[in-house]
Amino acid sequence: MYMRHHVPTLGPVAWSTAEVDDYAAELLRTHRPVRRGAGGWLLRRRPLVCGRCGGLWACPDAMWALGWMTSLDRTLALDRE
Numbered sequence: 001m002y003m004r005h006h007v008p009t010l011g012p013v014a015w016s017t018a019e020v021d022d023y024a025a026e027l028l029r030t031h032r033p034v035r036r037g038a039g040g041w042l043l044r045r046r047p048l049v050c051g052r053c054g055g056l057w058a059c060p061d062a063m064w065a066l067g068w069m070t071s072l073d074r075t076l077a078l079d080r081e
């Protein structure tokens, strides 16, 4: 079943649930938390940022992907497919 979704970077798309799943999985694979800056004794105080987009973790893309994977919309759509 194809539905309109609003996904990060691309905006509105008409994808199946499986296609949105693939996109969300790709975002989760590429947007990973990293420590900003070099190592050292202050390591634990450095903020976690996204290694892909540089946003403070959790970045919006990762939050969207996590939200999609656990969303009621997705669950209901899979039930209908």
Ligand SMILES: [Zn+2]
Binding pocket: 031, 032, 050, 051, 052, 053, 054, 055, 059, 060, 061, 062
């Ligand atoms: Zn990111």
